[in-house]
Amino acid sequence: MNERSIFIKAMLNERKDILLSILGGFLAGIFGVVLFSTSGYLISKTVFVPPLYTLIILTSLVKILGLARAASRYGERLFSHRATFSLLSRLRTAFFGKLVPMTPRILNRQRSGDLLARIVGDVESLQFYFLRVAYPPIIVVSVFLATVIFASFFSIWIALLLVVGMVITAFVVPAIVRGSQRKADGRVRKQRAELSAETTEMLQGFIDLKVYGRLKQREQKLLDTSDALTAAQQEDALRLLRGQSLHSFITFFVSWGVLVLGAYLIVQGSMAGVFLAMLIMASMTVFDESAAMATLPAYKRDSEFAAKRLAETFDGEEQEKVEPSGMLDRGQAISVELQNVTFRYAEDWRPVLSEVSLKLDAGSKTAIVGPSGSGKTSVLELLLKLHDPTQGQVLLNGMSAADLNDEDLWRKSNVVLQEGHFFRGTIRENLLLEDESRDDRELRAMLKQVDLPSKKLDDLVLEKGENLSDGEKQRLAIARALLKSGRLWLLDEPTSSLDYVTERRVLNLLLERSKDDTLVMVSHRLAGLEQMDQIIVLDRGTIVETGTYDDLLERKGYFYEMKQLEQQMVGEDFTDRERESGARRSG
Numbered sequence: 001m002n003e004r005s006i007f008i009k010a011m012l013n014e015r016k017d018i019l020l021s022i023l024g025g026f027l028a029g030i031f032g033v034v035l036f037s038t039s040g041y042l043i044s045k046t047v048f049v050p051p052l053y054t055l056i057i058l059t060s061l062v063k064i065l066g067l068a069r070a071a072s073r074y075g076e077r078l079f080s081h082r083a084t085f086s087l088l089s090r091l092r093t094a095f096f097g098k099l100v101p102m103t104p105r106i107l108n109r110q111r112s113g114d115l116l117a118r119i120v121g122d123v124e125s126l127q128f129y130f131l132r133v134a135y136p137p138i139i140v141v142s143v144f145l146a147t148v149i150f151a152s153f154f155s156i157w158i159a160l161l162l163v164v165g166m167v168i169t170a171f172v173v174p175a176i177v178r179g180s181q182r183k184a185d186g187r188v189r190k191q192r193a194e195l196s197a198e199t200t201e202m203l204q205g206f207i208d209l210k211v212y213g214r215l216k217q218r219e220q221k222l223l224d225t226s227d228a229l230t231a232a233q234q235e236d237a238l239r240l241l242r243g244q245s246l247h248s249f250i251t252f253f254v255s256w257g258v259l260v261l262g263a264y265l266i267v268q269g270s271m272a273g274v275f276l277a278m279l280i281m282a283s284m285t286v287f288d289e290s291a292a293m294a295t296l297p298a299y300k301r302d303s304e305f306a307a308k309r310l311a312e313t314f315d316g317e318e319q320e321k322v323e324p325s326g327m328l329d330r331g332q333a334i335s336v337e338l339q340n341v342t343f344r345y346a347e348d349w350r351p352v353l354s355e356v357s358l359k360l361d362a363g364s365k366t367a368i369v370g371p372s373g374s375g376k377t378s379v380l381e382l383l384l385k386l387h388d389p390t391q392g393q394v395l396l397n398g399m400s401a402a403d404l405n406d407e408d409l410w411r412k413s414n415v416v417l418q419e420g421h422f423f424r425g426t427i428r429e430n431l432l433l434e435d436e437s438r439d440d441r442e443l444r445a446m447l448k449q450v451d452l453p454s455k456k457l458d459d460l461v462l463e464k465g466e467n468l469s470d471g472e473k474q475r476l477a478i479a480r481a482l483l484k485s486g487r488l489w490l491l492d493e494p495t496s497s498l499d500y501v502t503e504r505r506v507l508n509l510l511l512e513r514s515k516d517d518t519l520v521m522v523s524h525r526l527a528g529l530e531q532m533d534q535i536i537v538l539d540r541g542t543i544v545e546t547g548t549y550d551d552l553l554e555r556k557g558y559f560y561e562m563k564q565l566e567q568q569m570v571g572e573d574f575t576d577r578e579r580e581s582g583a584r585r586s587g
């Protein structure tokens with residue numbers, strides 16, 4: 001469903017308020033025209049010294065019309081704004097509803113600042129579609145027609161002149177504005193998105209930019225982007241102003257026309273002089289109503305452009321994805337299988353994983369190792385359904401992952417990502433992302449278990465965990481996973497920032513807690529992997545070795561070499577360990 005159909009659907013849902021606002025706008029317009037016409041008639045009539053009761057009736061009418069106009073205008077504003085805000089909230093909800101399941105894929109493609117501009121600015125722009133695009137023509141045409149009919153009772157020529165004025169102000173002026181606007185289509189919107197993206201990147205990379213001495217250049221780029229936005233905004237404002245000036249010029253021109261034509265008709269004797277002021281006032285008031293038509297093209301193009309950009313956000317994505325309903329059984333550990341899986345990022349020609357097949361029994365413990373960039377994280381991301389395989393399929397408990405409900409899968413998995421996100425708040429809030437019902441005693445015990453006894457639950461966590469060390473962040477992320485009750489553990493280098501002693505302790509804790517569950521752990525370090533049932537060695541997207549720790553050492557292949565290198569680096573005597581391991585095997 002595209003943005004416009006979402007919009008029309010939302011408008012239909014608000015039809016009551018929309019109809020009431022149209023009625024209010026129409027009445028306010030009509031009352032305005034009648035009010036000023038009556039004032040004009042009253043002024044002319046007093047010249048002829050009419051009976052007192054005529055003046056009393058006319059002045060009372062003017063007062064009543066003034067009140068009625070104010071009340072209708074109030075009703076119009078109330079209902080139109082209520083409809084607009086409800087529309088906005090419906091649009092936001094619909095947009096987020098579509099965005100959430102696609103977020104991992106969309107974030108790969110778009111700069112986060114640009115996405116932010118779309119979420120906030122573009123959705124907001126659509127609100128003007130009703131208020132400034134769909135609504136004004138209805139009011140302008142209906143009020144104009146009523147005024148033209150009214151004027152035709154006094155002079156058909158003046159009525160015709162008003163029709164000409166209406167055609168020019170309601171159609172010709174907007175067409176001229178639209179023509180001049182075409183050249184700058186969506187420039188403000190594009191520049192604003194660019195500025196938002198630049199600012200976000202600069203804030204996120206501030207420290208690196210400073211350290212590498214690139215802050216000045218980046219600041220200059222930001223200022224240039226900001227200047228370009230200001231220039232585009234100024235141009236837009238000028239264009240709007242030109243449209244409004246043209247509208248005012250036509251309005252006064254037509255009112256002068258009414259005056260001249262009226263004077264001529266009076267001289268001719270085909271119209272009574274007492275009606276001239278009334279018709280001039282009617283003409284001036286009715287053109288006030290059509291002022292919104294001059295700005296309509298600008299708002300129309302803007303909201304159309306916003307709708308287009310929002311549609312582009314989901315470009316290439318399934319527009320109305322039916323959420324699969326397959327559920328994993330909570331009571332049983334989860335088996336995992338990859339059947340000939342090839343995976344390539346959309347914008348990449350090179351596959352990250354090539355024909356990978358593996359089988360992990362329910363309750364088994366598996367480590368995936370391999371050089372950086374070999375595709376280890378990608379395997380975990382496929383298991384989490386953050387991406388879909390390009391070829392082959394992923395099976396969980398024998399069910400194709402494509403048929404599994406995403407949220408159910410995420411709820412039943414205990415995940416530690418390489419870079420877990422931390423929100424501004426307290427330690428407690430960051431621990432309780434899933435289950436709000438855990439009590440403080442339990443949380444404190446958990447902090448102790450992951451070797452964070454010095455942290456208090458009320459300690460402040462800054463945005464992205466800025467005030468935590470990498471090791472503390474990892475332990476907090478592990479605590480968060482340990483508080484979940486999933487049966488599938490997906491851990492991406494969960495202990496890479498910990499010292500060896502803490503790493504060993506935390507690893508044992510994880511293995512102890514997951515003893516009946518399936519665990520897949522991506523690891524750079526090879527220490528501690530003796531406890532795994534299976535080790536899978538990946539290199540450049542293919543499995544090069546599979547086996548237990550001892551098997552792989554015995555095979556003296558890729559894993560053996562990796563282990564040797566690691567031992568050299570940590571300065572341990574590998575051969576002793578190997579001998580030990582050999583003794584264990586033979587024993």
Ligand SMILES: Nc1ncnc2c1ncn2[C@@H]1O[C@H](COP(=O)(O)OP(=O)(O)OP(=O)(O)O)[C@@H](O)[C@H]1O
Nearest residue numbers: 108345348352370371372373374375376377378379
């Ligand atoms: N969002 C992405 N878009 C395009 N390519 C990506 C993306 N994320 C990762 N890649 C590429 O996919 C390949 C595999 O990455 P992956 O993160 O799975 O490797 P890894 O083995 O986990 O690496 P590391 O040990 O360094 O974390 C890399 O070559 C990487 O450049």
